[in-house]
Amino acid sequence: SQKIEQNSEALNIQEGKTATLTCNYTNYSPAYLQWYRQDPGRGPVFLLLIRENEKEKRKERLKVTFDTTLKQSLFHITASQPADSATYLCALSSASGTYKYIFGTGTRLKVLA
Amino acid sequence: NAGVMQNPRHLVRRRGQEARLRCSPMKGHSHVYWYRQLPEEGLKFMVYLQKENIIDESGMPKERFSAEFPKEGPSILRIQQVVRGDSAAYFCASSPPGTLAYNEQFFGPGTRLTVL
Numbered sequence: 001s002q003k004i005e006q007n008s009e010a011l012n013i014q015e016g017k018t019a020t021l022t023c024n025y026t027n028y029s030p031a032y033l034q035w036y037r038q039d040p041g042r043g044p045v046f047l048l049l050i051r052e053n054e055k056e057k058r059k060e061r062l063k064v065t066f067d068t069t070l071k072q073s074l075f076h077i078t079a080s081q082p083a084d085s086a087t088y089l090c091a092l093s094s095a096s097g098t099y100k101y102i103f104g105t106g107t108r109l110k111v112l113a
Numbered sequence: 114n115a116g117v118m119q120n121p122r123h124l125v126r127r128r129g130q131e132a133r134l135r136c137s138p139m140k141g142h143s144h145v146y147w148y149r150q151l152p153e154e155g156l157k158f159m160v161y162l163q164k165e166n167i168i169d170e171s172g173m174p175k176e177r178f179s180a181e182f183p184k185e186g187p188s189i190l191r192i193q194q195v196v197r198g199d200s201a202a203y204f205c206a207s208s209p210p211g212t213l214a215y216n217e218q219f220f221g222p223g224t225r226l227t228v229l
Binding site (some may be wrong): 005034036044046049062091099100103 | 117144148153154156157158160169171172174178204206208209217218219221222223
């Protein structure tokens, strides 16, 4: 069955460093991959989308890579700040069901001042 | 411009009662999606609706669950005869008409359902 894996352990990093989060998937060929941020008690907030034919996408301090051979996406936050502390979710959808996202369980990031 | 609104934010029901969850999409949005998030699990797609139409309900349990998005008013997710396993956070998302389906979905704050 389709499976998305994100590191369930919390990631603690020092302010100013680069945070790198991983999303691995199996038994799936996604056409689109998105990253969302979710704060406690709130709904997910869209951050970035990357297509299967794109290797990398950037937005301000955020960078996403998508390696369909490794079946992996990496999400980087450079110059991290305490305000970046949240849970980050990756979500995949296929070309045939583009709206039907499959979400990972998320990785909790804590940026220490 | 108000975001996606959901109410109630918290809902407590006893086993066997009905739960009604409401979602008002962002202004101008005509596509609505419902997701369920169980503790320690990722969000699971339930249903995709456009005004007065169910487009895809492949993620909805076959029994007790139904959804609608009438011409006027909010989208409603209805759970009949709730059981403890229905306890979860239910999120609604919306996107504009004519949207390319893979584009951003705007999520509401969720309704946390607790079944006693």
